[in-house]
Amino acid sequence: MLWLWLFISGLILVIVLLLIKIHLLRKSAKEIECSFAEKLITDSNTLIDISSNDKYMCHLANEINIQLRKLRAERRKFQKGDIELKNAVTNVSHDLRTPLTAIYGYLDLLEQEEKSEKVNRYIAVIKNRTEMLKQLTEELFRYSVILTSEEDLKIEPITINNVLEESIASFYTILKEKQISPKIIIPQKKIVRNLDRSALSRIFANLLNNVVKYSNGDLEVTLFENGEIHFINHASNLTEIEVGKLFDRFYTVNNARNSTGLGLSISKALVEKMNGTISAEYNNEMLNICIVFDL
Incomplete structure (x- = not known):
């Protein structure tokens, strides 16, 4: 019987040691998981360290640290390149504004001169192309300023109802010309959020411009009491793939010839600067752009 007790005691001891080992391994794995998640979101040069x-487990932590160093190097390279690109765009767009203004001035002078019908057509084409270039330059400049500016927005309590009504009213003539009949649903209750009024107006203007480009003749704007704003319109010329790229920089749908591809990108950047979210859905040829500003 003694040998049986010794065997059972030895087996229990082994099981206890295995349980302790498993507990320590789980603890190390949890330390690696938490530390890795922390390193990904923090701008720090520290590496993963475990108590085991x-x-x-030490080899696993070391291999992850190697990949973490590579990831940080790539991130720094990307951030540097992104900053350089934004600064270059800002400088180029700024430098183009002066000669464009001069071109406009000379075109105005030419229009005052006597000229043939053929020359008038040429001038009209030049002016139209110059206007498109000016629009692109202005959008580039605004977009780069939004992304590179370190100044905070002027955040204050804003009644979304009022800004939305003003934005829609300013587009009344354009919507009427495009034969778009808007259906507007705004609650009586004042929806107040801490936002930048100018930025919010720009967001709504860009979304309404988007409606003018892609709507088949309808528009429904709804403001909910929870701070959600929906812009819904029938857009049969779009596809789910195109809708998925609407917020990408410089992306334009094929039939949007006069688009810079920056309007919705600017809206997204401004919404996120004000701690909101913006998304687009496409179901049954209906485009739904939703903005959410939580309390």
């Missing part, structure tokens, strides 16, 4: 002396 287990060679396999």
